[in-house]
Amino acid sequence: MENFAITLNHADEVHHFEVGEYLHHDGEQCKYRIYENGTYLASFRPDAQNYLHICQNPAGLDEELLDQVADYIESQIPHSRSRSSNEDASEDQKEI
Numbered sequence: 757m758e759n760f761a762i763t764l765n766h767a768d769e770v771h772h773f774e775v776g777e778y779l780h781h782d783g784e785q786c787k788y789r790i791y792e793n794g795t796y797l798a799s800f801r802p803d804a805q806n807y808l809h810i811c812q813n814p815a816g817l818d819e820e821l822l823d824q825v826a827d828y829i830e831s832q833i834p835h836s837r838s839r840s841s842n843e844d845a846s847e848d849q850k851e852i
Contacts, residue, residue: 759776760775760832761773764821773790773797776788785801786812787799787801787802797813797817798814799811800822
C-alpha cells in the first residue's frame with residue numbers, strides 16, 4: 757500500500773492527513789503513521805485480524821479522531837476472515 761491522503765471532519769474541524777504504511781522492523785510495532793502538513797502525529801499497529809490500535813500519539817490527538825482515522829485505514833486493508841467452529845467442521849467433512 758502506498759501513502760494516501762484522507763480528509764476527516766471532527767469537532768467542526770477539517771483534517772487533511774497523510775497515511776504512511778511501514779514494514780514491521782525488529783522491535784517496531786507501529787505499522788501506520790499519520791501526518792498532517794508534514795508533521796508526524798500518531799501511529800497505529802494492527803492486531804492479528806488487521807484491526808488497528810493506537811501505538812503512539814505524540815501530538816496528543818483526541819482518541820475519537822484517531823478512531824475515525826483507524827476506521828478509515830481499516831476499510832482500505834483486507835481483514836482475515838475468522839472461521840466459526842461450524843465452518844471448520846463443515847470444511848473438515850468435505851470429500852476430496
